[in-house]
Amino acid sequence: MMANLAAVVGIGQTKYTTKRHDVSIAGLVREAAVNALEDAQLSWDDIDAVIIGKAPDMFEGVVMPEIYLADALGCNGKPMLRVHTAGSVGGSTALVAASHVQSGSFRRVLTVAYEKQSESNAMWALSTPQPFSTHLNAGAGGYFAPIIREYMRRSGAPYDAGIKVAVKDRLHGARNPLAHLQKPDITMKEVEESFMLWDPIRFLEACPSSDGACAMVIADEGLAEQAPRPPAWIRGVAMRSEPTMYAGRDEVNPQAGRDCAGDVYRQAGISDPRRDLDCAEVYVPFSWYEPMWLENLGFAPEGEGWKLTMDGATSLDEGGDIPWNPSGGVLCSNPIGASGMIRFAEAARQVRGDAGDHQVEGARLALGHAYGGGAQFFAMWVVGADKG
Amino acid sequence: MSERQDPVTGIEAPIYLKYNFTAGAAPARFLSQIRKGVLTGQRCPRCEQVYIPPRGSCAACGVATEEEVVLSDKATVESFTIVSIPIPGNPIQPPYIVANLVADGANISFIHLMSECVNEEVHIGQRVQAVWKPEEEWDYAMDNIRYFKPIDEPDVPVESIGTLPVSGWEG
Amino acid sequence: MTDIAIVAYHQSKAVSDVGACNEVELIMPVLTEVYRQLGIANAQDVDFVCSGSCDYLQGAAFAFVAGVDALGAVPPIRESHVEMDAAWALYESMLKIRMGHAESALIYGFGKSSPGELPIVLSQQLDPYYLAPLWLDSISLAAMQARILLDAGRISERDMAEVVSRSRRNALANPNAQLAGDISADDVLAEETYVSPLRRADCAPVSDGASAMIICTVEKAREWGVPYALITGIDHRMETHNLGMRDLTDSRSTRLAAEGAGVGAGKVDVAELYAPFSHQELILIRALGLGDETSVNPSGGVLAGNLMMASGLSRIGEVFNRIIAGEAERGIAHATSGPCLQHNLVTVVEKA
Numbered sequence: 001m002m003a004n005l006a007a008v009v010g011i012g013q014t015k016y017t018t019k020r021h022d023v024s025i026a027g028l029v030r031e032a033a034v035n036a037l038e039d040a041q042l043s044w045d046d047i048d049a050v051i052i053g054k055a056p057d058m059f060e061g062v063v064m065p066e067i068y069l070a071d072a073l074g075c076n077g078k079p080m081l082r083v084h085t086a087g088s089v090g091g092s093t094a095l096v097a098a099s100h101v102q103s104g105s106f107r108r109v110l111t112v113a114y115e116k117q118s119e120s121n122a123m124w125a126l127s128t129p130q131p132f133s134t135h136l137n138a139g140a141g142g143y144f145a146p147i148i149r150e151y152m153r154r155s156g157a158p159y160d161a162g163i164k165v166a167v168k169d170r171l172h173g174a175r176n177p178l179a180h181l182q183k184p185d186i187t188m189k190e191v192e193e194s195f196m197l198w199d200p201i202r203f204l205e206a207c208p209s210s211d212g213a214c215a216m217v218i219a220d221e222g223l224a225e226q227a228p229r230p231p232a233w234i235r236g237v238a239m240r241s242e243p244t245m246y247a248g249r250d251e252v253n254p255q256a257g258r259d260c261a262g263d264v265y266r267q268a269g270i271s272d273p274r275r276d277l278d279c280a281e282v283y284v285p286f287s288w289y290e291p292m293w294l295e296n297l298g299f300a301p302e303g304e305g306w307k308l309t310m311d312g313a314t315s316l317d318e319g320g321d322i323p324w325n326p327s328g329g330v331l332c333s334n335p336i337g338a339s340g341m342i343r344f345a346e347a348a349r350q351v352r353g354d355a356g357d358h359q360v361e362g363a364r365l366a367l368g369h370a371y372g373g374g375a376q377f378f379a380m381w382v383v384g385a386d387k388g
Numbered sequence: 389m390s391e392r393q394d395p396v397t398g399i400e401a402p403i404y405l406k407y408n409f410t411a412g413a414a415p416a417r418f419l420s421q422i423r424k425g426v427l428t429g430q431r432c433p434r435c436e437q438v439y440i441p442p443r444g445s446c447a448a449c450g451v452a453t454e455e456e457v458v459l460s461d462k463a464t465v466e467s468f469t470i471v472s473i474p475i476p477g478n479p480i481q482p483p484y485i486v487a488n489l490v491a492d493g494a495n496i497s498f499i500h501l502m503s504e505c506v507n508e509e510v511h512i513g514q515r516v517q518a519v520w521k522p523e524e525e526w527d528y529a530m531d532n533i534r535y536f537k538p539i540d541e542p543d544v545p546v547e548s549i550g551t552l553p554v555s556g557w558e559g
Numbered sequence: 560m561t562d563i564a565i566v567a568y569h570q571s572k573a574v575s576d577v578g579a580c581n582e583v584e585l586i587m588p589v590l591t592e593v594y595r596q597l598g599i600a601n602a603q604d605v606d607f608v609c610s611g612s613c614d615y616l617q618g619a620a621f622a623f624v625a626g627v628d629a630l631g632a633v634p635p636i637r638e639s640h641v642e643m644d645a646a647w648a649l650y651e652s653m654l655k656i657r658m659g660h661a662e663s664a665l666i667y668g669f670g671k672s673s674p675g676e677l678p679i680v681l682s683q684q685l686d687p688y689y690l691a692p693l694w695l696d697s698i699s700l701a702a703m704q705a706r707i708l709l710d711a712g713r714i715s716e717r718d719m720a721e722v723v724s725r726s727r728r729n730a731l732a733n734p735n736a737q738l739a740g741d742i743s744a745d746d747v748l749a750e751e752t753y754v755s756p757l758r759r760a761d762c763a764p765v766s767d768g769a770s771a772m773i774i775c776t777v778e779k780a781r782e783w784g785v786p787y788a789l790i791t792g793i794d795h796r797m798e799t800h801n802l803g804m805r806d807l808t809d810s811r812s813t814r815l816a817a818e819g820a821g822v823g824a825g826k827v828d829v830a831e832l833y834a835p836f837s838h839q840e841l842i843l844i845r846a847l848g849l850g851d852e853t854s855v856n857p858s859g860g861v862l863a864g865n866l867m868m869a870s871g872l873s874r875i876g877e878v879f880n881r882i883i884a885g886e887a888e889r890g891i892a893h894a895t896s897g898p899c900l901q902h903n904l905v906t907v908v909e910k911a
Contacts, residue, residue: 003658021397024688050797056620057642061403062691063615063683064642067897070797077815080797080902081651084642086621092639096651103657119687145469146488153512153546199470199483237660241608241638243447243628247437247495247550256635373624377638401692403683407618407674412581443628444583450601450631452587 005387006101007224007231008348009108010040010217016180016333019118020211025060026072029114032213033073036110040217041228044074047217048106053083053093053113054337055372060119073112085241087283087372089113090214090340091379094368095237097218098381102234107220114213115335141206141286143374145198148288151252152200157291157306159200165287166191166205166331168315173328175316175357180210180333205287205331212335214342221387232348235365236267236382244374251375257296260378265298268365268382274299274313277382278363279323279350281343283370285330290314294324297369316358326350326358340370344381351385414444414453419528421456425520429494431455437495441530460492460554461518463536464544470507485510489536493554500530504537513549515541515557563653564780564787565908567596568876570770573737573864576673577767582612582622586629586669589771593665597773597783601631605773606661608638609652611645611668612868615680626669637661644668644833646871646894646904649772650793656776663775668869671767677867684897686800697835698762700898702754704807705838709756713808714841716756720747722837723760723862730859737766737864763835763865770869772876777911788882788908790875794819795904800897807899813846816905820891825909827853828887831874833895835861842900843893857881871895871904878908 012035014020020028029052037043050073052066062068066075066082073080085092090113097111151157170186173179186204194204224231240260242249261273270276282297284290294305294314299322312318316326325331327346330339347368349355355363364385371378411419414430418441421428429438430453432446438457439446446453468487474480485507488497502510504519516536526532542559544552569592577585594601602608608630612623623640630636637660641647645668652664672680678696685691708714721744730739742760753759780787796812796819799805817823830853834840840862844855856862858877861870871894878890888910896902 003660022395056614058614058620060687061401061683062687063680064613064896065684066643066797067684067901068686068800070800070901075797076799077796077812079795081647082642083639083651084623085640086624096639096654099651099654099658099660103654105654105657142469142471142475142486145471146467146486149469150467150512196470196472198472201469239637239639240635241627242632242635243630244624245496246446246448246633247435247439248448249633254635255633259635373621376624376627399688399692401687403691405615405618405675405680405683409618409674410579410581413579413584415581416579443625444581445587445628447628448631448633450587450590450629452584 003102004104005221005233006098006218007233008216008383009219009224009227009231010036010042011345011349012036012039012215013178013342013345014212015178016210016212016335018210020116025116025119026069028116028211029069029112029213030072032215033110033112036215036217039229042217046108047074047110049079049100049109050075051081051083051093051097051100051109051111053089054115055087055089059336060116085372085377087336088340088370088377088379089372090338090342091344091368091370092239094216094341094344095239095379095381098234098237101218101220108223109218110215111218112213112215113338113341115337116211117209117335118211141198141201144286145201147251148200148286151288151292154252155303155306158310160188161291161306161309162200162205162287163188163191164309165290169325169329169331171317172326172358173332176327179328180208201286207285207330207334210333210335212333212338214338214345216345230352230385232351232383233387234381235384235388236264238263238380240378242376244376252292253296253302254375256376257371257378260380261297264380264382269388270382273297274322277322277365277367279326279360280367280369281327281329281346282324283330283340283343284325285334287331290324316360323360326355326360340379343370344368348383351383412444414442417456418442422530422532423526423528425523425526425532427459427461427491429457429459431457438493439496440491440494440498457493459494460556462539462556463489463491463516464549464552465510465512465514465516466490466497466549467512468502468510483507489516490550492552492556495550500533501535503535513543513546515539515544561657562777562789562791563656563774564777564789564911565772565774565879566780566783566785566787567593567773568879569593570735570873570876571768572735573766573768573866575737575764575766577671582625582669583629585671585769586626586667589769590629590667593771593773597785602636602665603631605663605665606637607652607655607664608636609648609664609666610640611643611648612670613642615683616670616672616867617674644868644871644894644896646875649774649872649875650795650904652774653793662779663773665771665773666872667769667771668872669769670867670869672765672867673767677765697898698754698757701836702757704899705756705836707807708838711808714838716748717744718841719761719837720744722840723747726856726859726862729857730863733858733863735864736859737764739859739863757836761837763861766864766866768866768869770866770873770876772872786883787911788879789911790906791909792820792907797902800901802899808842810842810846810900810903813843813893813900813903813905816903817847820905820907822847822891822905822907825889827889827891829854829857829878829881829890831856831858831860831877832893833861833871833874835865837862839900847891875906875908882908882910
């Protein structure tokens with residue numbers, strides 16, 4: 001049995017910023033949703049179901065917030081589903097939304113993901129002191145820094161590969177008016193001299209903490225064909241999970257990520273991702289994750305991801321053949337629960353050809369990627385300008 | 389005529405919730421041992437890997453870990469980071485080293501502090517040993533170990549980290 | 560729409576405090592039991608896994624991540640999670656099967672409500688600017704709803720007491736029930752009120768536990784060679800969060816979901832309703848159009864034990880059990896979320 005065709009027909013985002021003082025949580029998600037509806041030239045009545053995602057409820061202190069957000073998202077009388085798969089949730093939410101249409105159960109759905117980090121303290125929520133355990137969890141960076149160190153040891157990558165990514169993604173972000181960090185004049189020296197937070201992660205090699213929301217309208221083939229803007233056809237969808245810790249787990253190059261990529265490529269008919277894809281929006285919250293994921297996702301052989309980075313292959317500004325994160329990525333904007341969906345939506349923008357100044361010229365096929373937990377939950381999709 | 393007022397941009401609404409936290413049956417057995425100054429792991433009946441701290445199951449196999457194994461308080465550095473920012477609610481002053489350590493006899497790393505070392509000289513494969521708090525301060529907590537410090541033993545090759553027997557490392 | 564088969568189901572005993580058990584220790588035994596029913600080894604033998612849980616019950620972010628440790632997810636598996644009752648995890652899993660990306664799915668829900676103060680925790684589901692700071696707990700809101708029903712003459716306190724009495728008596732035959740007993744409506748009415756007009760017995764107890772289910776295509780069910788029942792309809796609907804805008808004496812979203820699921824297309828032999836308060840069962844019976852021919856909550860329902868995040872899935876499982884036991888041919892299961900029945904899911908289960 002084949003999944004029904006589905007496509008993204010509307011995309012809406014908010015401006016990403018440290019604190020959105022001017023809107024409530026409901027106002028934030030509604031802003032993204034209204035933008036997506038306007039992009040699709042639709043109204044609330046055209047939506048059959050709403051699928052919402054965000055990272056842990058403790059980030060804002062609202063328990064099961066879909067209950068409170070039902071009104072802001074026009075859900076009265078409609079089905080509404082809340083997805084939570086840690087940091088990958090924005091991606092997973094888009095996939096669950098797509099499955100509403102791909103299963104033939106719904107014709108057109110709205111999906112939204114958000115985080116309003118300014119309403120609480122994410123670092124606290126990630127490190128709630130629990131009795132009995134050592135209280136050493138210094139946020140996500142403290143967890144991922146040793147894994148990055150192991151990657152550097154294994155691959156022999158030059159010390160400045162991470163610095164290069166930090167600069168590259170900020171230059172990309174300077175082309176994207178929605179990006180939180182706007183650093184058009186950033187230099188390698190500036191990144192290198194920035195404060196070392198969790199060695200080897202420097203301040204400018206880490207993502208910011210943002211408020212923001214992202215929304216998409218996903219429709220079936222018939223409705224997508226009538227859509228006013230070019231649809232982004234969903235050509236492959238995949239999710240994989242593995243445990244946080246088990247003996248012999250490869251934390252640097254997790255099997256769940258490799259398997260997930262293999263699955264989504266198979267569906268989209270991709271045999272060589274670097275050649276077959278035109279660009280990728282990949283969840284890179286710490287700069288070193290670009291070379292690591294280049295290998296994990298099969299864009300480079302193991303141990304050689306950093307070479308693509310250093311050669312400028314992933315850079316729009318250097319005319320690279322496979323731009324990664326033309327939007328500026330998570331290194332420029334990180335409303336955690338939305339970050340995955342932003343990757344998926346930005347991939348869709350690329351193949352619709354409406355990515356503005358960060359458009360990859362002639363993009364026809366793009367990857368959206370999200371990961372979460374201890375790099376153990378993965379969600380990916382491939383979208384194309386053609387049905388395939 | 390109404391007076392212009394600044395818009396309300398936020399309200400304080402603190403949330404206090406009280407929980408009676410329980411560690412779990414398998415972690416409780418581990419904590420009872422560390423209360424006595426003994427590090428223990430639990431072995432998976434299927435794949436035979438030894439977990440520390442045990443969390444109730446072998447995550448790879450999805451089965452309960454019943455058999456308890458006494459481990460050494462010597463360990464190997466699997467990886468580490470030098471942290472330059474304080475942890476919320478923790479008195480440790482930066483910079484300090486947080487390391488993934490594998491105790492001899494275990495197959496999986498746990499997170500702990502390293503000290504009595506030159507931060508710049510810490511490296512993957514380095515041998516370390518627990519520095520315990522005075523016995524009268526021991527509680528049901530990993531904090532009974534104040535930190536790990538380097539010991540004068542040869543480095544463990546990367547491919548052998550996580551496979552050492554409880555008897556230790558001969559070099 | 561393709562019919563989907565339920566092939567295995569198990570629920571732990573509902574207990575007021577499961578003690579030292581952590582999430583993974585709570586989940587493993589129910590998974591082991593559904594694997595045993597099918598003769599499979601672990602989650603590697605199904606195509607998709609989806610769970611339902613809520614971090615705030617235990618008070619730690621990412622409670623569901625520990626759940627993955629119970630699955631044997633090496634090599635990696637296709638897995639997802641909803642921060643909702645596991646009945647919605649079942650919904651997500653059905654979409655996965657219907658889109659052809661899975662033939663079978665394992666669904667589980669778990670909740671350890673005993674560590675916190677559940678009605679207070681649930682107060683933080685409310686609008687965070689206007690309502691949550693008032694700490695309006697779930698029992699008080701339900702009590703206001705009951706008051707409206709009583710004052711409108713829609714129900715009497717005796718009607719509510721009879722719901723409780725039937726629950727306790729039915730639960731005598733349910734080995735997993737937390738509260739059971741040969742109690743009459745008069746016995747209930749003799750109790751003092753707790754949060755007026757509710758008596759303690761009108762409110763579901765706080766329980767710890769988990770439940771799990773395996774669903775699949777009909778072809779896969781035949782291949783497994785076990786008795787199965789069919790999910791022939793499912794739908795869920797949300798309502799406004801603004802209680803002042805809702806008719807609290809009715810459940811409009813349940814009516815819509817029942818219509819979408821096709822409840823009216825045949826006789827309903829059994830109904831398992833997720834009514835955490837006695838008066839809500841009466842609202843639901845009316846919204847679902849159930850009559851005397853329907854046996855309501857033969858398990859005792861959630862008044863006999865309420866596994867937060869699993870009770871909705873358990874309702875479906877209880878109907879499955881009745882059908883497999885030959886006690887019913889067609890039944891409906893209901894799940895709810897939010898204050899005063901804000902969000903409702905209805906499933907129709909039929910004999911294969």
